[in-house]
Amino acid sequence: MDAQMKKGMLESCVLSMLLKGDSYGYLLIQQVSALMPISESTLYPVLRRLEAAGSLTVYSREHNGRLRKYYAITENGKQQIHAFLKEWETVNRVYAFIKDAAKEETHE
Template identity: 50%
Template sequence: MTFQLGSALLDACVLAIVEKEDAYGYSLTQQVQSVMEISESTLYPVLRRLQKAHYLTTYDQPYQGRNRRYYQITEQGRIRLLELLKEWQMYKEKVDCVLLGGNLDG
């Protein structure tokens, strides 16, 4: 079963991956696909949007005679990732409470 989740979670996944190490598009796609269904054609607009928001920067590095574009998190990206992680934790706790039976007030 696949849950459809919003762009904020996709942003958080991308930023979290790139925070650990710089990554290129195909590599990012593979890592994101381990937790949600996404294609490269879906991911590249996300990467451009995160770059436009100054959460990511890019640099090219030669690889087998071609340039490979790597994405690197910025300080603004790290701040945004922390915000997204806090939002995710609150959301996750509420969903867990409903699914696992608990009290939303506490």
Template identity: 50%
Template sequence: MDTQLKRGLLEVCVLTILSKEDSYGYKIVRDLSEHVEITESTLYPILKRLEKQNCVSAYTVEHKSRLRKYFKIEQVGQEKIQEFLNDWESVLAIYKFVKGGGKDE
């Protein structure tokens, strides 16, 4: 899959996980890896980008005498998920057209 496309898709996947509950790096990877291929190293720049775009915000919580960074989805992030869903309606229509060899259903 095209790298840029994959990056964009992973961003939305991370936002979707965070739309259910606030989460932290390792848990995000664990929850997502059931559905898509993602590693902690791939997640780091994604979280940084999402934070920079104000899609998510971060806060730290003390956990077993160490700090754990939690991420919370923001309004901009919710909008990004919606934007993705709207965009993919048209992409799916094109996919069906291409898969059908350009024939009308």
């Protein structure tokens, strides 16, 4: 898949996990991996970018004697999800068109 598309998808994927509730690194990897395999070296830059864009905030909470970073979605993040969904309406329309055109081609 095109790298830019995948990035956008991953970002929105992570954000929609956060819609269900705040999460932390390890848990996020497991949640996202259920959809598409992801490693920490992929997840980390995504989280970094989302924070820089103001789509999520980070806070620390003590867990078993150590500090754990939790991520929470922001209003900006929710808007980002809506934007992603809107973009993909176009993708779906184009896909349907191409699929249709290809079907006609093979039937000739």
